[in-house]
Amino acid sequence: MQTNITASSYKELExxxxxxxxxxxxxxxxxxxxxxxxxxxxxxxxxxxSLKTMEEIRQGTLLTWPSALNxxxxxxxxxxxxxxxxxxxxxxxxxxxxxxxxxxxxxSTFIGAITGYVLTKWRFxxxxxxFLFLLFGCFIPFQAIxxxxxxxxxVLGISNSILGLVVVHTVYGIxxxxxxxxxxxxxxxxxxxxxARIDGAGFFKIFFKILLPISAPIxxxxxxxxxxxxxxxxxxxxxxSFGEAAPIQVALNNMVLSSTSVKEYNVDMASAIIAGIPxxxxxxxxxxxxxxxxxxxxxxx
Amino acid sequence: MKTLRIEDLSKNFGTTEVxxxxxxxxxxxxxxxxxxxxxxxxxxLLNIIAGLETINEGNVYIDDYNVSKVEPKDRNIAMxxxxxxxxxxxxxxxNMIFGLKQAKASKEKIKEQLKKVSSFLKVDELxxxxxxxxxxxxxxxxxxxxxxxxxxxxxxxxEPLSNLDAKLRVEMRREIKKLHQTLKTTVVYVTHDxxxxxxxxxxxxxxxxxxxxxxxxxxxxxxxxxSTFVADFxxxxxxxxxxxxxxxKSDQFSFVVEDSNSTQIPxxxxxxxxxxxxxxxxxxxxxxxxHIYYKKSNENDFEIKLKAELSEYIGNEQxxxxxxSDQEILAKFxxxxxxxxxxxxxxxFDLSQISLFDKNSKKRI
Numbered sequence: 001m002q003t004n005i006t007a008s009s010y011k012e013l014e015x016x017x018x019x020x021x022x023x024x025x026x027x028x029x030x031x032x033x034x035x036x037x038x039x040x041x042x043x044x045x046x047x048x049x050s051l052k053t054m055e056e057i058r059q060g061t062l063l064t065w066p067s068a069l070n071x072x073x074x075x076x077x078x079x080x081x082x083x084x085x086x087x088x089x090x091x092x093x094x095x096x097x098x099x100x101x102x103x104x105x106x107x108s109t110f111i112g113a114i115t116g117y118v119l120t121k122w123r124f125x126x127x128x129x130x131f132l133f134l135l136f137g138c139f140i141p142f143q144a145i146x147x148x149x150x151x152x153x154x155v156l157g158i159s160n161s162i163l164g165l166v167v168v169h170t171v172y173g174i175x176x177x178x179x180x181x182x183x184x185x186x187x188x189x190x191x192x193x194x195x196a197r198i199d200g201a202g203f204f205k206i207f208f209k210i211l212l213p214i215s216a217p218i219x220x221x222x223x224x225x226x227x228x229x230x231x232x233x234x235x236x237x238x239x240x241s242f243g244e245a246a247p248i249q250v251a252l253n254n255m256v257l258s259s260t261s262v263k264e265y266n267v268d269m270a271s272a273i274i275a276g277i278p279x280x281x282x283x284x285x286x287x288x289x290x291x292x293x294x295x296x297x298x299x300x301x
Numbered sequence: 302m303k304t305l306r307i308e309d310l311s312k313n314f315g316t317t318e319v320x321x322x323x324x325x326x327x328x329x330x331x332x333x334x335x336x337x338x339x340x341x342x343x344x345x346l347l348n349i350i351a352g353l354e355t356i357n358e359g360n361v362y363i364d365d366y367n368v369s370k371v372e373p374k375d376r377n378i379a380m381x382x383x384x385x386x387x388x389x390x391x392x393x394x395x396n397m398i399f400g401l402k403q404a405k406a407s408k409e410k411i412k413e414q415l416k417k418v419s420s421f422l423k424v425d426e427l428x429x430x431x432x433x434x435x436x437x438x439x440x441x442x443x444x445x446x447x448x449x450x451x452x453x454x455x456x457x458x459x460e461p462l463s464n465l466d467a468k469l470r471v472e473m474r475r476e477i478k479k480l481h482q483t484l485k486t487t488v489v490y491v492t493h494d495x496x497x498x499x500x501x502x503x504x505x506x507x508x509x510x511x512x513x514x515x516x517x518x519x520x521x522x523x524x525x526x527x528s529t530f531v532a533d534f535x536x537x538x539x540x541x542x543x544x545x546x547x548x549x550k551s552d553q554f555s556f557v558v559e560d561s562n563s564t565q566i567p568x569x570x571x572x573x574x575x576x577x578x579x580x581x582x583x584x585x586x587x588x589x590x591x592h593i594y595y596k597k598s599n600e601n602d603f604e605i606k607l608k609a610e611l612s613e614y615i616g617n618e619q620x621x622x623x624x625x626s627d628q629e630i631l632a633k634f635x636x637x638x639x640x641x642x643x644x645x646x647x648x649x650f651d652l653s654q655i656s657l658f659d660k661n662s663k664k665r666i
Contacts, residue, residue, distance in 0.1 A: 195386040197353060198351060198378065
């Protein structure tokens with residue numbers, strides 16, 4: 001088809017494409033705002049509800065703005081009402097979770113780093129089989145190992161303790177942390193290790209002096225991943241601990257589900273937010289490394 | 302006493318034989334280049350000398366001392382790698398003294414060595430920089446510096462110039478040559494680049510499929526290749542290998558492509574390594590493109606009329622493809638000579654420069 005584009009028809013076309021572009025742009029914004037509100041809506045309801053009194057909650061709707069900033073429910077969620085029996089509040093369980101998450105993240109990351117280092121830089125016969133079995137660990141549904149693990153913890157004498165949870169989380173973190181570190185170290189030239197061996201450095205010296213100092217991106221990724229997994233875990237926590245040794249997610253569940261009296265939505269919401277804050281902090285502090293580190297290992301590995 | 306001696310060395314990865322009964326000796330102060338196509342085992346051999354790979358059979362001796370089971374750090378060697386392998390988290394100074402620190406050298410000794418080497422290699426301005434802040438050439442220099450600081454008996458180089466661009470590669474090649482002339486330390490150098498091998502080595506060992514094909518000076522390797530593999534591998538374009546056989550006519554030996562009716566190239570003056578039964582032996586007639594002339598230069602040159610089929614211009618020279626009884630023959634002329642394609646012209650083979658190979662064993666005869 002032969003068309004002669006004259007100056008005027010050219011202008012017309014230009015005008016037309018301008019309009020189409022504008023419409024498309026508006027449509028794009030509309031969709032983006034729609035999805036953004038869809039995601040922000042639950043958080044909005046939680047924050048707003050946690051700041052209301054029970055009176056306000058009963059009278060208003062979900063979306064109504066609180067009449068005043070009222071942090072009382074937060075105080076109750078964190079520290080309780082101060083009377084004895086049946087008063088569940090988050091503070092002790094929050095520290096339980098901290099005591100669990102810090103050593104578990106540390107050990108699983110460290111062991112994953114060493115394992116990844118060995119699997120890439122000190123290859124041995126059958127190492128790919130070991131890696132394969134470790135990968136299975138990533139795909140095993142955790143429900144499947146609850147009973148054997150409970151038995152193991154019992155034999156070790158650390159069931160219903162923070163230490164027991166640290167062990168469980170460390171063990172089940174290793175497949176993931178190993179995968180992360182292996183993929184990262186694969187992209188680092190093995191010649192570095194050879195050079196260091198000729199220079200007289202040994203296994204651990206090479207790891208601590210040469211490889212670990214350049215592992216920051218992947219350490220950040222692993223720490224974020226492990227922290228989120230362990231902090232948010234409910235299954236292991238509820239299975240292997242109860243009462244005073246429970247981590248925060250279990251306590252949150254107990255608080256919200258087993259209250260005998262009136263449902264205090266404002267306290268429930270405040271508790272849920274408190275339980276989510278630490279992961280949020282970790283993401284904000286280290287988030288930009290997350291994507292960077294995740295892709296740097298993935299692309300080259 | 303040999304600085305380095307390798308005895309019946311074999312190495313296999315699983316069922317793949319990488320090195321087969323390698324024997325090699327290097328005298329003090331020599332520059333040995335291990336040259337070969339990728340996968341020939343040259344890097345594995347270097348890693349074995351360094352102690353970074355284990356040995357399946359055979360032994361490695363440094364100064365007559367069997368080091369086959371000695372740790373890399375105790376072998377008195379230093380190595381420069383293709384990727385430079387500078388420690389990314391340390392600055393230049395820390396990189397260079399890392400080895401001495403591991404060996405627990407005294408502070409004075411470290412300081413003295415660092416000063417000597419860094420001024421020698423002109424990297425004293427860079428001592429506080431991280432490897433990522435250096436250019437390719439500077440990184441290479443620091444990597445060499447890290448090796449020099451240790452004052453080793455043997456330097457091992459593993460394709461150290463392959464990551465540099467063409468211009469820098471020529472510069473660094475000259476620097477390595479100067480370095481060797483100044484220090485006179487024994488060097489083992491791995492490369493797949495024949496120009497590098499020829500210009501640097503005092504000895505070249507050409508390897509293929511885990512076997513050393515020829516180990517000799519660059520001149521002998523170029524002029525008297527021991528097999529068709531070496532003849533083909535060295536030189537650009539490589540040596541013409543013309544299929545044919547030897548015939549004997551009234552005590553005169555000559556080379557013919559098909560039978561006695563075709564052109565006979567006299568080979569009576571050829572220096573045979575061993576005079577075996579030559580009559581009607583099937584051979585390759587080898588002649589380098591630069592030994593085919595477009596005009597007669599001495600009276601022993603053999604004159605032949607061939608048809609030019611293809612011309613490749615490469616600046617100072619041109620490579621012309623001729624047809625010789627349906628076999629391609631390449632000749633290298635200065636680009637100032639006017640060659641007409643698809644026309645026959647007179648060529649002159651320099652018979653003092655030819656090589657003959659047995660067609661079956663591919664060995665020089």
